[in-house]
Every structure is written in structure tokens, then in C-alpha cells.
Amino acid sequence: MRQEEILYMFPQAMRGKWAQAAAQADSLQEIRMRVNAPATVLIGNREWFVDGAGRLLDRQPAGAACSAEELEAVLKHLCQYSVYAFADEIRQGFLTVQGGHRVGLAGQVILEDGNRVRNLKYIRYLNIRIAHEIKGVSDRVLPYLYDRRGGVLNTLLVSPPGCGKTTMLRDIIRHLSDGTKYGQGVNVSVVDERSEIAGSYLGIAQNDVGIRTDVLDGCPKQEGMMMLIRAMAPRVLAVDELGSEGDIRALQMASGCGCKLIATIHGESLAEIRRKKYMRDIMEDRLFERYLVLTKKNGQCQVEGIYDGEGLRC
Amino acid sequence: MLKLVGSLCILAGCIGWGANRIGEEKSRIRHLQEWIRIIRRIQNEIAYGKRTLPEICLLLSESCPEPYRECFGAIYEQAGRQEGEGLEQIWQRQVAQCLSAVRLPEEEKEILKCLPLDPGIQEEKFQAERIGQSMDLLTRKCRQAEDAYENKARVTTCLSILAGVFMTILLL
Numbered sequence A: 001m002r003q004e005e006i007l008y009m010f011p012q013a014m015r016g017k018w019a020q021a022a023a024q025a026d027s028l029q030e031i032r033m034r035v036n037a038p039a040t041v042l043i044g045n046r047e048w049f050v051d052g053a054g055r056l057l058d059r060q061p062a063g064a065a066c067s068a069e070e071l072e073a074v075l076k077h078l079c080q081y082s083v084y085a086f087a088d089e090i091r092q093g094f095l096t097v098q099g100g101h102r103v104g105l106a107g108q109v110i111l112e113d114g115n116r117v118r119n120l121k122y123i124r125y126l127n128i129r130i131a132h133e134i135k136g137v138s139d140r141v142l143p144y145l146y147d148r149r150g151g152v153l154n155t156l157l158v159s160p161p162g163c164g165k166t167t168m169l170r171d172i173i174r175h176l177s178d179g180t181k182y183g184q185g186v187n188v189s190v191v192d193e194r195s196e197i198a199g200s201y202l203g204i205a206q207n208d209v210g211i212r213t214d215v216l217d218g219c220p221k222q223e224g225m226m227m228l229i230r231a232m233a234p235r236v237l238a239v240d241e242l243g244s245e246g247d248i249r250a251l252q253m254a255s256g257c258g259c260k261l262i263a264t265i266h267g268e269s270l271a272e273i274r275r276k277k278y279m280r281d282i283m284e285d286r287l288f289e290r291y292l293v294l295t296k297k298n299g300q301c302q303v304e305g306i307y308d309g310e311g312l313r314c
Numbered sequence B: 001m002l003k004l005v006g007s008l009c010i011l012a013g014c015i016g017w018g019a020n021r022i023g024e025e026k027s028r029i030r031h032l033q034e035w036i037r038i039i040r041r042i043q044n045e046i047a048y049g050k051r052t053l054p055e056i057c058l059l060l061s062e063s064c065p066e067p068y069r070e071c072f073g074a075i076y077e078q079a080g081r082q083e084g085e086g087l088e089q090i091w092q093r094q095v096a097q098c099l100s101a102v103r104l105p106e107e108e109k110e111i112l113k114c115l116p117l118d119p120g121i122q123e124e125k126f127q128a129e130r131i132g133q134s135m136d137l138l139t140r141k142c143r144q145a146e147d148a149y150e151n152k153a154r155v156t157t158c159l160s161i162l163a164g165v166f167m168t169i170l171l172l
Helices: A002-007 A012-022 A068-078 A083-092 A165-178 A221-232 A245-256 A270-275 A277-284 B002-049 B053-063 B068-079 B087-099 B106-113 B124-171
Strands: A028-034 A039-043 A046-050 A094-097 A101-112 A116-129 A155-159 A188-192 A213-217 A236-242 A260-266 A290-297 A300-308
Touching: A002 A012, A012 A028, A012 A046, A012 A068, A028 A068, A068 A116, A083 A094, A083 A116, A083 B124, A155 A165, A155 A270, A165 A188, A165 A213, A165 A236, A165 A260, A165 A290, A188 A221, A213 A221, A221 A236, A221 A245, A236 A245, A245 A260, A245 A277, A270 A277, A270 A290, B002 B053, B002 B106, B002 B124, B053 B068, B068 B087, B087 B106, B106 B124
Parallel strands: A155 A260, A155 A290, A188 A213, A188 A236, A236 A260
Antiparallel strands: A028 A039, A028 A116, A039 A046, A094 A101, A101 A116, A290 A300
């Protein structure tokens, strides 16, 4: 099924070229297409070139450069021949397609009012990132996310980029929503600003985020949190990548409304997070009752530590 | 007696031919009006609903009369089959098939088959406007047909009766 999903991203005429790469669906991480350069794929952290016949080569093939027409055909196909319907996403530089795969786009930016991105034209670079949903990745940390009465604890996932915090967050959301042996399933609302958590396509979550989960896709976090609290009355509110004082203020308001919070933030350690000005206050107020710190050792993502609200290891 | 029956048959045949011509024109106007409604709906769904074209086809298949209901249903279904065929090819094939049973001049059929559905425009309003150009063309043709319809019908009726009478006299 995954192999077909990858082939479906290409128009009929190009499927032959991508068949060999798609056959490696389980370890395929990335497909990159650039105009006037050969296509490359990342399979199991190793880069391969794709020649005109679709063979995977470890050195640059001659005369296998992608053309602008080829990229345009792929883009149109990904947009279901309705590019206008994806204009907001294109403006942000990415698309989410069926299966939750994300397509990064680059080209020439059209600005308005001096510095606001109005649109992208001459899209000449595509980076298709294959979604790999890993279920069960949060099993080990689940007992720490509930209090003794089965209530969910406000939790912050701290991780440097590429250590799987979104994957962990998604799995936690799924567990909280479906229910576990530690607590009953609760209504979870997700503000998925960049469609990374649920991987929504045409409004439908492509990743399993649980049966009691509502997703607000493509909405800025601050507005999204308030909208969801007013509209969906969640017990748990989940957001990815806190990054501004506004996000923190919205979190504090959400907490004041009785919601439990699950969030992620970029960072190497708790000490580093504490140094961020906008984080200091909420850490002192103990808004979060659990901190999960993720790290990568020998290429493997793992939980470095679980801490309580005071920063003590659990 | 035979001559009388023969004359009546000729007269009836000529009047029938005239009525058929008038019916064809009426049917052409009805189909043009239906297409104008369809294109307007496509424009609105693009500009305000930001729906994708296959989705719009699904909506049309739920609201249009036959033969268009089946045609849009088939477009939606084939676009969703993930065979990698472009929407324009599917549209052209299905619309051509659907219009083969509809009495419209070839020029008008061509406009409908080649609606600029997929110019790759990123802004929904411009995309809707682009499709609107075909609608303007069809609206003009429809208005001309409506304006000319009454006169055309009158002339066709008169001509068919006269032709019948003329042929009867000729044969007698």
C-alpha cells in the first residue's frame, strides 16, 4: 500500500521512473527534484541518484536532469490539478498530500506590502518527505503522563530537531484520545499549524491521531488554541513547536480554561529551555507537570529523561 | 382519396420537420443555459469554496440533471482512481462522450470540452475568472440564440408549411 501511495504522487507518465524508489517505501525518507539537476532519494539515511530509467545509482548519472515541465506536472498532479486550492499552503512553502506526506517547495517568491509572502512562482525545487508514522513510540513514557487518578498531566516535550518529537507527540495524542490502561480516553484538540501532526489532506487526518481527536489544520497556534477551546471543549489541547511569547500566553489562557496541555519545544535540555525568557515564568509557575527530553544517540532517537514540574528526574 | 391522404402526409412531414428544427433550437438553448449554470457553479466553488476540481465534479454530479449528472460522476470517479491520468484528459473524454448525445453545434461542444480548467493559476479568483471567459462566450451565444429563437421558430414554421404546400401542389 505504501509503495502505491508513493507512486500515486506522480503522474502516469512518470510512474515507471519512480517504481524502483517506491519499492523501498519502508525506508524511503525523501525524494528531491530540482530543475537541471538529477533527482535524488534518501533511503535509510543514504543518498541515491535516480537516472532517467528510474535506476538508483550511487554516483551522479549523465543526462538525467529534471526539467521544469516535469516538476510542474508533479506539482499539478499533487494539487489534483487545482493549484489554487492549495495556495495558502504553497505560500507557506509546503503541501501535505494524501498519506500525510509533506512536499516542500522552493522557487521565486512574490512579495506584497514589502515583506509579506504573497505567493511562490517558478517552483523549481521539490522535496517530498515521506511520512513514517511510528505507533507505540510513546508506550514507555505513558505512565508518567497521568496522575494517580488517571488525569492527564501538562506535558512539554523538549527535543533538538530531528529527534522525533512530532512523532512522539502524535503517538501521545493517539493514546490519550483512545484511552490507555492508565486513564480513560479524553477529547483531544490539536492545533496543527504545519499539518505535521495529523498530516491532514482535504481536512481529513492521514495519521492515526485517535478516535476522540479534533484537528484544526493549518491554523496559527495562538488563534487556533482559543478557537478550539471555545468551539470543541477539549480536555487536552496539543500543539507542536512553541516558539514565541504569544504561544506561551495562549497556553496560559488555555490552562486557565481547565484544559490539559501537551506541547513540544526545540531545545537540547531543560536548562536550555529555562534560559528562554518567555519560558522562565511558566516554568517557575509550574505550568507543566512533566518534561520529556528527547535526544539522539548513535543515530537513534531516545528519551533522555523524564522530569517533574520542579525539574527533578522522575 | 389517395391524393388527399398523400398530400396530408407530405404536409404533416414538412410541418414535423419544421417542428423538429424548432425543438432542436430550443434544446440547444436549454443545454447552453444548463452549462452556464454549471460553469457559474464551478467558478463559485473555486473562488469561495476553494474546492478542488474533482470535488466540484462530485458536487455537480449530485445536483445536475442527466446527462451531466453521470458525466461529472464519471470524472470524479476516474480522477480519484489514482491512475495518474490528467484531469484535462478525463474531462475532455467524458464531456465529449456526454455531448455526443446532445444536439449542440460542434463549435459550442469544443468550447465545453476545452474549458481552461487547469492553467495552474495559484489564485482562486484569477482561476475562476479564466473559466469565466468560456462562460462569457457561451452566454453570448445563448443570448443570441434566445433573441433569434422566436423569429427563427416563426420562419421555420412558415417555411415548413409552405414547403409542404409547395410539394403537394408539385406532386398533384
